[in-house]
Amino acid sequence: MRITFIVPSPQWLTAAGVRIRYKRLEPFFDKKGCIICIISVQDVSVRLIQEADFVIISKVFSTDSLYIISLCRTLGVKVGIDLFDDYFSEPKLSIFRKFHDWLELASKIIDFILCSTDRMKHVASKFINPDLIYKINDTKDPNISFSETKSFVEQKSKIVSDSKSFNVLWFGIGDNPYFNVGINDLSNYSNALFQINKLSPLINLTILTNERALTAKNLTRISRLPMQAKLDIWTEAKEINYLRDANLAFMPVSHQRFSIAKSSNRCLTALTYGCQVLSNGFDLYSDLSKLIYQSTRDFVADYKNGTFRFNQDTISVFETICSTSYDCEAEVGKFLTFLQSKVFTLPARNSVKxxxxxxxxxxxxxxxxxxxxxxxxxxxxxxxxxxxxxxxxxxxxxxxxxxxxxxxxxxxxxxxxxxxxxxxxxxxxxxxxxxxxxxxxxxxxxxxxxxxxxxxxxxxxxxxxxxxxxxxxxxxxxxxxxxxxxxxxxxxxxxxxxxxxxxxxxxxxxxxxxxxx
Structure with a gap:
């Protein structure tokens, strides 16, 4: 079996979404005898489409995707789309009308839809038969073993008792062209930082984000935070290094539709590196609620007591959750079963003009x-x-x-x-x-x-x-x-x-x- 993933541009081939959602799973597809190919829309050709059994288009909302879907239909190749973010549930706002219209048309000529959250599955079900929607979870990094996570947790638990520096990290995409998220959320929930900063003179805050997000407005927001922040431009290597040193990952979530449809990936990544997680606002990471904090007051209390929610005793809970919901091999196996049982056997759909x-x-x-x-x-x-x-x-x-x-x-x-x-x-x-x-x-x-x-x-x-x-x-x-x-x-x-x-x-x-x- 051959699956071709199509992304918007060559730059997307190195983006976190592609790295976590597709490249991380590539070895596990190989084990199942399935070849995956990830290409940008500029590199699509008739030959590449003909060679594929399934084509999956990600975040290409332009007419290019409609050309490709039509070509797949003509060549008898099953085609689907992967919906990363919720740009579709507010069609009354003119800025989102194009996305809604695109999905409304695309859903009539595709075979299936992928998503990564229940919320996005609910959004997609308004456009296509729910049986043809599959949720494939973002997964835990398989390169970091549970024993390594245990070591991280053990090392970081000693920091408070030894009165060493306590490192707080906010990381991720700091902006969005349509929604006030990222740095804006960090600013809106900065009272949590105010309370944390009072705990010790040894609290350090680092903000690791994309360069585009560092606009004059966002830099002003950062300058008004209740503690001085170190700014750095995101790269994969820097994210790993900062997470290794971070004691607390601060990741507040606003209640707007875009935010509540996001996946658990950032929280999962922070826990993998043994970080405590404080997520004020919307309960986005409910699957991991036993391991993280939603209340600043609870975190402050545990800090003073020197015992944290993610500890040696709860590592087993983390391992169980990952094995059940975020395991690479299991996700690939279930996804291929969906393709073979639900999609491959689909009769040819009626032509849509x-x-x-x-x-x-x-x-x-x-x-x-x-x-x-x-x-x-x-x-x-x-x-x-x-x-x-x-x-x-x-x-x-x-x-x-x-x-x-x-x-x-x-x-x-x-x-x-x-x-x-x-x-x-x-x-x-x-x-x-x-x-x-x-x-x-x-x-x-x-x-x-x-x-x-x-x-x-x-x-x-x-x-x-x-x-x-x-x-x-x-x-x-x-x-x-x-x-x-x-x-x-x-x-x-x-x-x-x-x-x-x-x-x-x-x-x-x-x-x-x-x-x-």
Whole structure:
């Protein structure tokens, strides 16, 4: 069996999510006779898809994922998506509409969904049959044995009694483009640090995070913490070194939907290195509640008594929990059983017709640019025929036509085939290297008179004079897209029987403008 994981970029190949979720399990897949391949979306090719038995796409919310899913369907390869974070349960917020629309469409053409928490499984169940959703837990690092963890716990328990420095560590991604998390949570729960700092003059705080998170606002938050912090930029090696020396991992969790859907990985990692864990706020790490603190008061009391919750007597509890829920070999075995029993035996799903409207057309990897495109692709900004679209509106002489490239006309409803004519590409479209087909707008209007109003609006938007100003031009384009959306949807249904339309940029192109009244 061969499983191919596809991630957003080459940088993601070294990210913590890929390292923990896929690379850590690779030796255990090998033991089961299963080959896994982890590639970035830029490196996807038809050959790599054909060689796979299963394809799993992670955190690629662009149109690229829809191309790849459609290609998998065409080649008979089972395809799923791995939902890391919850960007999908608040569709009423415009910034998340694109993610919700993407999952709504993707769930109609994939075979299964992976997630790492019960919360994300609940979110995914609103889009696909729950039997086709599998939760594969993030796992304990198998390179650190339980005897090593026991040694860490024993060494660190002596620190308080010996009156040596007590090291507090906050580590992880310190920001998110959509949610106030990370450094913001650390700041919001800083009263815990205030109480801890009063315990001894030997308390040290280290913040290990990504460089992007160290904005002016977050640096101000850090400067206002009740104890001076050492800042360092995250790397895998640094995380290991700091965890080896840390006595307490401080990891507060806010109650917003994004935060409560996260996995237990950070807490599990801290415990593996023998750290005490204080997690104020939402009870994200309930599976490990017997070993960690949720109350600063409880931690302070144990510190004064010199006995901590994670100790030599509770190591066995930690080992039992890991063996039951976070064991690499067990997780791989159960996951492969799911694929073989639930996914591999699935009958071929019915074809789902959809269209992509690109607000910012991007050329696809040439190896994926297969000759017979599987769905209409429209330039949403102009509605014209471009090199990155296979469907548009053009005027030849006095007549306006719908234009179809790369054999898109094969997807037209049968009733329109008799009206098609050939048109050879002009120099601007020479890269298509083939003739394309045209269909008179007038023929469509005569055949379906009730489409007249929609066609008039589309043509008006297509040939409206474009504002040369960059900002005003973007605003005009957004307004046109909003106005013609129902018209375009009706047209696609008339021509292709297509019910699903995905806007690649979903009206988020224009940043908020500051204006003086």
């Amino acid at each position: 959809f269209c992509i409207v690109n607000s910012k057309p991007q050329p696809l990897n040439p190896e994926l640019n297969i000759r017979n495109w599987l769905f209409p692709i429209i330039d949403g900004s102009t509605l014209s025929m471009t090199a990155d679209a296979n469907f548009g509106i053009e005027k030849y002489g006095d007549i306006i036509y719908f234009v179809f490239a790369n054999h898109l006309e094969d997807l037209l409803l049968e009733r329109w085939h008799k009206y098609l004519r050939y048109k050879y590409p002009q120099e601007a479209y020479a890269e298509l290297n083939q003739q394309y087909r045209i269909l008179s707008v007038q023929y469509v209007e005569n055949s379906i008179p009730e489409s007249t109003a929609d066609l008039e609006r589309l043509i008006t938007a297509r040939y409206a004079e474009k504002n040369p100003d960059r900002i005003l031009g973007l605003l005009q384009s957004e307004i046109h897209q909003s106005i013609v959306y129902p018209c375009l949807r009706n047209l696609l249904m008339i021509l292709f029987g297509c019910e699903n339309v995905f806007y690649s940029d979903c009206h988020t192109r224009i940043k908020p403008l500051k204006v003086r009244i």
